[in-house]
Amino acid sequence: MAARAYNQAGTGNLGPIGGRGSGAYLDGISINTTATSATLKVYDGQDATSGKLLGTWDCSSTPRYIDLDVVCLNGVFAVVAGGAADVTICVGG
Secondary structure (H helix, E strand, O other), rough: OOEEEEEEEEOEEEEEEEOOOOOOEEEEEEEEEEOOOEEEEEEEOOOOOOOOEEEEEOOOOOOOOEEEEEEEOOEEEEEEEEEOOOOEEEEEE
16 A cells, blocks of 8 residues: 655644554655744654554654655544644554
């Protein structure tokens, strides 16, 4: 299955993408536009409180693509905070 793109423009939550036991494949993250003090946190889970933190990325400089290739057993949940960055999460099934 081809990866699907899920976009978050501004602060807020993105997800959950896929359900528990879904084996969602986190292909990568694109930081499209940056914002001062912005961060992106991505979790293997349905929310930020019960999911396992996969990583935290600084979104305050240089747009870029981050290649991840990670299987998320409980879905993917992302949070953009601190600034209104534009990010895209690429997930396959």
